[in-house]
Amino acid sequence: xxxxxxxxxxxxxxxGEFTSRELTEHLLGRIERHDGDLNxxxxxxxxxxxxxxxxxxxxxxxxxxxxxxxxxxxxxDLFCTDGVLTTAGSKMLENFVAPYDACVVExxxxxxxxxxxxxxxxxxAMGSSNENSAFGAVKNPWDSGAVPGGSSGGSAAxxxxxxxxxxxxxxxxxxxxxxxxxxGITGLKPTYGxxxxxGIIAYAxxxxxxxxxARTAEDCALLMNAIAGHDPRDSxxxxxxxxxxxxxxxxxxxxxxxxxxxxxxxxxxxxxxEAAVREAVAVYESLGATVREVSLPxxxxxxxxxxxxxxxxxxxxxxRYDGVRFGHRCEAPRDLIDLYKRSxxxxxxxxxxxxxxxxxxTLSEGFFDAYYKxxxxxxxxxxxxxxxxxxxxxVLMGPASPTPxxxxxxxxxxxxxxxxxxxxxxxxxxxxxxxxxxxxxxxxRPVGLQILGTHFAEQRLLNVAHQYQQATDWHLRRxxxxxESA
Ligand code: GLN
Numbered sequence: 001x002x003x004x005x006x007x008x009x010x011x012x013x014x015x016g017e018f019t020s021r022e023l024t025e026h027l028l029g030r031i032e033r034h035d036g037d038l039n040x041x042x043x044x045x046x047x048x049x050x051x052x053x054x055x056x057x058x059x060x061x062x063x064x065x066x067x068x069x070x071x072x073x074x075x076x077d078l079f080c081t082d083g084v085l086t087t088a089g090s091k092m093l094e095n096f097v098a099p100y101d102a103c104v105v106e107x108x109x110x111x112x113x114x115x116x117x118x119x120x121x122x123x124x125a126m127g128s129s130n131e132n133s134a135f136g137a138v139k140n141p142w143d144s145g146a147v148p149g150g151s152s153g154g155s156a157a158x159x160x161x162x163x164x165x166x167x168x169x170x171x172x173x174x175x176x177x178x179x180x181x182x183x184g185i186t187g188l189k190p191t192y193g194x195x196x197x198x199g200i201i202a203y204a205x206x207x208x209x210x211x212x213x214a215r216t217a218e219d220c221a222l223l224m225n226a227i228a229g230h231d232p233r234d235s236x237x238x239x240x241x242x243x244x245x246x247x248x249x250x251x252x253x254x255x256x257x258x259x260x261x262x263x264x265x266x267x268x269x270x271x272x273x274e275a276a277v278r279e280a281v282a283v284y285e286s287l288g289a290t291v292r293e294v295s296l297p298x299x300x301x302x303x304x305x306x307x308x309x310x311x312x313x314x315x316x317x318x319x320r321y322d323g324v325r326f327g328h329r330c331e332a333p334r335d336l337i338d339l340y341k342r343s344x345x346x347x348x349x350x351x352x353x354x355x356x357x358x359x360x361x362t363l364s365e366g367f368f369d370a371y372y373k374x375x376x377x378x379x380x381x382x383x384x385x386x387x388x389x390x391x392x393x394x395v396l397m398g399p400a401s402p403t404p405x406x407x408x409x410x411x412x413x414x415x416x417x418x419x420x421x422x423x424x425x426x427x428x429x430x431x432x433x434x435x436x437x438x439x440x441x442x443x444x445r446p447v448g449l450q451i452l453g454t455h456f457a458e459q460r461l462l463n464v465a466h467q468y469q470q471a472t473d474w475h476l477r478r479x480x481x482x483x484e485s486a
Pocket of ligand 1: 125126127128150151170171172173174175176203310421
């Protein structure tokens with residue numbers, strides 16, 4: 001059961017091969033057996049999951065099942081879940097039980113899915129390795145010495161390990177695509193505004209976007225059908241019709257124009273990753289696509305601009321954790337200032353503090369114009385690079401990450417960690433959608449092909465990814481888990 005895609009599981013449930021309860025019990029058993037090692041979940045919710053599975057089976061028995069009824073999913077622990085611990089990977093929220101569901105969670109529930117629990121992540125989604133979690137690092141199921149990527153590392157590892165057929169992630173600078181690449185699964189970061197951010201614990205509000213992580217593009221399409229669409233509670237969520245993301249999956253790729261950004265194949269790219277990506281591009285040529293080089297000339301400004309804008313927004317968003325209304329509160333505060341200071345000093349981890357300091361500095365009087373405003377101007381140029389490229393080509397392709405998954409503990413300083421996102425971050429600054437699709441291995445570590453499209457081109461991206469998955473089998477490879485016997 002756990003090797004099946006979401007789409008295959010939906011067919012099995014519809015055919016009565018097994019029930020949602022049987023499937024849910026099976027996956028809960030796997031989590032129990034394997035997650036001690038992997039640490040991909042912060043909270044597992046067996047009772048709620050089994051109750052939801054029974055409800056889904058009853059819905060099906062009444063003949064009222066929809067495409068997602070009874071399908072298990074895991075949720076990044078950044079989405080508020082009514083009555084369930086929601087930690088954001090932080091000690092600050094280690095006791096926070098959310099009083100409501102995020103919009104995405106609400107929609108997944110309404111579609112009849114079964115949440116297995118909440119997945120591990122870098123604290124407040126800040127990181128590229130899942131090592132910045134107050135709940136411990138997550139291991140890569142392909143190689144326990146490697147990181148799963150971040151910040152949605154728990155979601156990626158859980159799907160890769162067959163603990164959940166799909167999971168929700170968020171992507172502020174690469175956090176869906178990079179862990180998907182490192183764990184050999186498929187991830188989609190939608191256009192900014194396509195999916196409601198309501199009820200997702202905010203990191204950098206102008207960049208954050210939720211999206212699906214699953215085995216295949218087809219499964220991502222299925223989940224997008226449930227989660228995309230207008231929500232008046234998020235003022236940046238776009239009021240625009242939601243297509244059935246599955247309808248274009250089978251469209252032929254003849255005539256597809258692919259652009260390879262010159263800047264994504266330069267210094268720092270692991271030659272073995274480059275070889276895998278170029279081989280994937282050759283598959284597209286055999287499917288009838290044409291390929292040309294394009295340029296995104298402001299690419300090298302993306303990381304500096306992001307590390308001004310994202311910390312600035314984070315410093316503002318994280319101001320609410322003051323020990324007063326919810327979250328960690330220090331023992332016996334002397335006065336209000338002491339309460340603020342010690343609650344924040346004790347609750348936040350090192351990387352989060354670093355970003356609050358940077359953000360507070362760049363937003364302060366006298367520095368705002370030099371840093372924040374300048375970064376926003378650079379952001380505009382980065383966006384324009386993409387728009388110019390999409391005048392010439394339909395999609396852009398390149399690596400999702402310069403290397404395969406690195407070793408746990410390998411990135412010793414924050415800047416080398418920041419540089420990991422060189423190919424993903426500009427996409428969030430521009431607000432366009434992007435995917436990572438399994439495209440080979442370096443040794444036993446997966447490589448992700450990144451596919452980018454213009455705003456609201458999700459259907460096209462899913463089509464392009466799906467056709468590749470019809471022609472290759474990288475997405476079908478599974479890691480061998482430690483004590484797996486059967
Ligand atoms: N690694 C980037 C950061 O630390 C992006 C994280 C994300 O997309 N949430 O900010």
